[in-house]
Amino acid sequence: MDKIALQNVHNRIKPYIHKTPVLTSRLLNNICGANVFFKCENFQKMGAFKIRGATNAILNLTEAQKSKGVVTHSSGNFAQALSLAAKKIGVKAYIVMPKNVPQVKKDAVKTYKGIIIECESNIIAREEEAKHIQIEKGAAFIHPSNNDDVIHGQGTAAIELLEDYPSLDYIFTPVGGGGLLAGTILVAQFFSENCKVIAGEPKETDDAYRSLHSGNIETNESSNTIADGLRTHLGDRNFPIIKKYVDSIIRVQEDEIVDAMKLIWERMKIIVEPSSAVAFAAVLKHKEALKNRNIGVIISGGNVDLSNLPF
């Protein structure tokens, strides 16, 4: 991967995505003692950055592959992202989802014409059902985060951010499956002088933090975080990138996530999901070390259930 290849990824997906705005807040800058630039992927199509990676992955398939469709397992934003990207490109998307997923998430996938296949609510059942669809339909499997094309697509948010603000000292992202973090790291390597990438992670599901320290991909025993997009673990495609280049992973408590989310809602008047707030919570936690720096924060998405808020 090099700068030109990443630029090509961005150019390829541009017609399918929004260039999202970068917002700032004087008040939040004062609180942080730094200049914070929020890359607002909550305003992205389907409400999250995931459309970037999903689009890139589908566009990179051969015509023969496209004719047979794509399959993934996800109950969150990637399910919607792959469905919408597939619809735009004219490809079928099979989405394997646990039976017990809330109806609202199923409805969102159906809005984008994704074909839902229900399975038991455990990772083995999800993977088996996805394999079954691969064999039966010939569909191409696209993992939500552990796929090179997905990783490169997710990185394009940081390309736009660095194009607008080339002198960032840091970019903060949340880390869950690792796609956004690895993509952002690759972009920072090639599109900045010396911009470091730091991840925020819920303490409750700190598999990435532990992986970094053990050198192996660790998993979570708990899934007890409000940041429901960050309950998954890293994979063999993104972990080597993260292990080699991430500056650090900062763990944040649940109340710090909720406080950061509330601060953004109240002061910036934008709706961000808890996973997005994790990255900003890490900035707040680390602010003594960030004085007067220029900091990008990837606001990963804005899909929240308004009837179930933590305030």
Added chain:
Amino acid sequence: MDKIALQNVHNRIKPYIHKTPVLTSRLLNNICGANVFFKCENFQKMGAFKIRGATNAILNLTEAQKSKGVVTHSSGNFAQALSLAAKKIGVKAYIVMPKNVPQVKKDAVKTYKGIIIECESNIIAREEEAKHIQIEKGAAFIHPSNNDDVIHGQGTAAIELLEDYPSLDYIFTPVGGGGLLAGTILVAQFFSENCKVIAGEPKETDDAYRSLHSGNIETNESSNTIADGLRTHLGDRNFPIIKKYVDSIIRVQEDEIVDAMKLIWERMKIIVEPSSAVAFAAVLKHKEALKNRNIGVIISGGNVDLSNLPF
């Protein structure tokens, strides 16, 4: 009042306000069957358009008046707006507020260095206390909506909107005290070819609708609306403008306000207060008559209590 005078108002207050963005949503356009342009005053300083009128009113005082400060009675956005505008200009602001106002509203005023004077919770006590401050301190009284300078200042949001989108067929605003509506009407007269202004009003507090039909300023017996910024009635400075030029006032039910608010939150990922949603609820209610039109909606503000949401 003419175009040049209104342009001068805008130029005068520009250094003190944000030029707020205009957002659009393909999905909401599809729902409305029209092109809707949301003027996002929720991103304005202190979170509402009211800073525009407050700033203009203070800047128009003589130096002798400024040295003695300003006074208003308000428990809502105008209390914060006058406090912040006064602070920026270097003037004292006395804010008369009912005793029983939630602490969070008092704190917001204190953040902007407004001096709070508490009174009993009725309109006579508020007005008497404000008069008392006028006499005792020599402070200039600035009414939240029934003041020419305030009306002209509030109109500047529509100047910006029409500068960006000159071919609007309609602008929708909420109507409470009438300052925003009257200011928007004046601007539409002078800055557009044929843009009509329509107001949305809660059915529960439909004094403006009734005033338009009776020809006199009517008041409300109920204050039972979620749109807490719209419980007040018109005044003798703004009613003549509204009576003469408003296209119509559309009344909306409480559930229509909440549905419109939820739609904006969920689909646009921005936080708007119930009073803002009233204008959009009126668009939704009237949509058959608005097919394919270009419609501006003034999103009046984004100050909501997150611990007390209607979803």
